Amino acid sequence: xxxxxxxxxxxxxxxxxxxxxxxxxxxxxxxxxxxxxxxxxxxxxxxxxxxxxxxxxxxxxxxxxxxxxxxxxxxxxxxxxxxxxxxxxxxxxxxxxxxxxxxxxxxxxxxxxxxxxxxxxxxxxxxxxxxxxxxxxxxxxxxxxxxxxxxxxxxxxxxxxxxxxxxxxxxxxxxxxxxxxxxxxxxxxxxxxxxxxxxxxxxxxxxxxxxxxxxxxxxxxxxxxxxxxxxxxxxxxxxxxxxxxxxxxxxxxxxxxxxxxxxxxxxxxxxxxxxxxxxxxxxxxxxxxxxxxxxxxxxxxxxxxxxxxxxxxxxxxxxxxxxxxxxxxxxxxxxxxxxxxxxxxxxxxxxxxxxxxxxxxxxxxxxxxxxxxxxxxxxxxxxxxxxxxxxxxxxx
Amino acid sequence: xxxxxxxxxxxxxxxxxxxxxxxxxxxxxxxxxxxxxxxxxxxxxxxxxxxxxxxxxxxxxxxxxxxxxxxxxxxxxxxxxxxxxxxxxxxxxxxxxxxxxxxxxxxxxxxxxxxxxxxxxxxxxxxxxxxxxxxxxxxxxxxxxxxxxxxxxxxxxxxxxxxxxxxxxxxxxxxxxxxxxxxxxxxxxxxxxxxxxxxxxxxxxxxxxxxxxxxxxxxxxxx
Numbered sequence: 058x059x060x061x062x063x064x065x066x067x068x069x070x071x072x073x074x075x076x077x078x079x080x081x082x083x084x085x086x087x088x089x090x091x092x093x094x095x096x097x098x099x100x101x102x103x104x105x106x107x108x109x110x111x112x113x114x115x116x117x118x119x120x121x122x123x124x125x126x127x128x129x130x131x132x133x134x135x136x137x138x139x140x141x142x143x144x145x146x147x148x149x150x151x152x153x154x155x156x157x158x159x160x161x162x163x164x165x166x167x168x169x170x171x172x173x174x175x176x177x178x179x180x181x182x183x184x185x186x187x188x189x190x191x192x193x194x195x196x197x198x199x200x201x202x203x204x205x206x207x208x209x210x211x212x213x214x215x216x217x218x219x220x221x222x223x224x225x226x227x228x229x230x231x232x233x234x235x236x237x238x239x240x241x242x243x244x245x246x247x248x249x250x251x252x253x254x255x256x257x258x259x260x261x262x263x264x265x266x267x268x269x270x271x272x273x274x275x276x277x278x279x280x281x282x283x284x285x286x287x288x289x290x291x292x293x294x295x296x297x298x299x300x301x302x303x304x305x306x307x308x309x310x311x312x313x314x315x316x317x318x319x320x321x322x323x324x325x326x327x328x329x330x331x332x333x334x335x336x337x338x339x340x341x342x343x344x345x346x347x348x349x350x351x352x353x354x355x356x357x358x359x360x361x362x363x364x365x366x367x368x369x370x371x372x373x374x375x376x377x378x379x380x381x382x383x384x385x386x387x388x389x390x391x392x393x394x395x396x397x398x399x400x401x402x403x404x405x406x407x408x409x410x411x412x413x414x415x416x417x418x419x420x421x422x423x424x425x426x427x428x429x430x431x432x433x434x435x436x437x438x439x440x441x442x443x444x445x446x447x448x449x450x451x452x453x
Numbered sequence: 454x455x456x457x458x459x460x461x462x463x464x465x466x467x468x469x470x471x472x473x474x475x476x477x478x479x480x481x482x483x484x485x486x487x488x489x490x491x492x493x494x495x496x497x498x499x500x501x502x503x504x505x506x507x508x509x510x511x512x513x514x515x516x517x518x519x520x521x522x523x524x525x526x527x528x529x530x531x532x533x534x535x536x537x538x539x540x541x542x543x544x545x546x547x548x549x550x551x552x553x554x555x556x557x558x559x560x561x562x563x564x565x566x567x568x569x570x571x572x573x574x575x576x577x578x579x580x581x582x583x584x585x586x587x588x589x590x591x592x593x594x595x596x597x598x599x600x601x602x603x604x605x606x607x608x609x610x611x612x613x614x615x616x617x618x619x620x621x622x623x624x625x626x627x628x629x630x631x632x633x634x635x636x637x638x639x640x641x642x643x644x645x646x647x648x649x650x651x652x653x654x655x656x657x658x659x660x661x662x663x664x665x666x667x668x669x670x671x672x673x674x675x676x
Contacts, residue, residue: 358545358549358551360510361508361537361543362537362538362543362566362611363535363537363567364534364566365566366534447505447510
């Protein structure tokens with residue numbers, strides 16, 4: 058029996074094609090607004106996520122930089138070897154890696170321009186643990202070798218075997234590039250894409266640093282939770298709450314917080330898109346009310362010859378659903394096209410467009426469009442079904 | 454066999470703000486199987502109220518109505534709707550066909566409601582032949598038909614579920630005299646074949662076609 062009411066709904070939409078098309082247009086705009094905002098938000102999250110993926114599960118310990126100008130709290134520049142040993146003991150069996158860092162002038166080859174770049178000193182045994190992926194070459198065996206970041210290598214045409222003299226006049230010595238580090242993106246520990254990584258011994262000699270002048274300690278957490286490790290380190294090293302020694306960053310928690318913020322931003326912009334959907338819903342409601350008012354006599358005839366209320370109601374809900382499904386699906390397809398254009402223009406990549414999260418945004422937009430249409434058709438349908446057949450028959 | 458329609462001391466009161474309006478007052482009558490009856494009366498006499506009550510579109514304030522022995526007073530909306538669908542055929546002055554459906558679909562509509570199935574074209578053609586509608590019109594829409602042709606379709610729609618009663622509200626009121634006469638000939642033919650027909654009309658000429666006339670004046674049956 059669904060057939061005849063479904064057929065009437067379809068034919069009614071067809072004979073009022075302009076009106077129905079305008080209602081569908083409203084839904085299309087609403088779905089495109091919601092889905093595009095969702096696609097945009099998800100693409101940003103995934104873009105940032107891929108940039109931060111190398112952060113992994115690590116805890117970064119840096120010297121305490123003061124309590125924001127208030128009383129109390131120290132202002133250390135470095136972590137000492139004693140601090141490092143305390144950290145190492147407290148996080149075992151996880152690995153703690155001491156890191157020295159600075160920036161230095163350098164030249165690649167003879168007669169090249171002066172470059173200023175970040176330079177990190179790491180114990181050779183720990184380098185592989187902190188930077189497990191190389192794009193080319195190998196880890197340095199001796200003190201005169203170094204690794205370079207991929208961006209740094211590309212920008213200055215550096216290959217494995219290239220030589221880099223450190224210092225304005227090469228006063229710190231010359232290093233041979235043994236490997237190129239795979240792109241790591243933004244990191245909480247060390248940012249190597251545009252930097253050099255040397256051995257800790259070479260760094261100490263070149264920059265006249267002692268073992269008590271560490272810039273940070275990176276703990277690679279393979280056992281336990283990063284949040285627990287953070288607490289353990291803080292308990293060990295910040296016993297005096299007024300005179301803290303270290304600041305501890307839990308990369309996982311920070312990452313989660315960043316994603317949470319992005320999630321909120323995505324939800325917010327999607328909600329703004331939702332306003333257009335509500336406007337579209339009001340237009341559907343209006344059109345359905347018009348449809349009911351135009352067909353009062355027809356409803357009266359239907360009721361008088363034995364059509365149940367629920368059958369009258371279904372006829373109007375089908376009508377709203379057809380508008381909703383067609384409008385929402387077209388809107389969903391257009392939002393993929395819009396997402397493709399936005400991704401291409403803003404991010405220069407469309408690799409995040411066809412991911413589950415992004416497609417879920419489109420599905421949410423389409424689903425929301427259909428639900429809004431059906432909800433907005435409910436009251437007019439209910440009103441039609443509950444018309445008094447006698448009054449409806451008299452209606453002109 | 455119980456009467457097709459039995460009104461027993463029926464009162465219908467419309468409560469209005471300005472005061473109650475008594476549309477029908479203590480009406481009692483019976484319609485037997487196969488009768489052809491006309492109901493006549495001036496405007497405002499209560500003819501439409503009587504038709505609505507006979508058609509189970511409304512229920513009485515007091516008294517009882519039985520359709521083929523079934524009391525309708527305490528029926529729910531769903532039950533009344535099913536009763537209208539299965540036992541009553543309506544024929545209206547303005548034909549009241551569905552403009553979005555073709556002739557076969559219009560005629561099949563009550564049958565689709567009853568069977569919850571798709572169009573039974575065979576049955577629709579059968580009743581359309583009975584009302585003598587040209588076969589080439591079956592796939593047309595109502596607006597492409599003349600008034601007389603539309604009324605034949607409306608009669609076919611009313612007949613499709615083999616109802617106990619045909620209720621006709623001014624069936625020739627919107628037709629010229631010649632077409633009206635042919636429609637009344639069709640009614641007589643249906644009556645001869647055993648249909649119970651009740652016609653509400655202003656027209657004394659139409660009443661002449663029927664076996665019996667019930668006159669309503671001021672909500673009462675005039676003797």
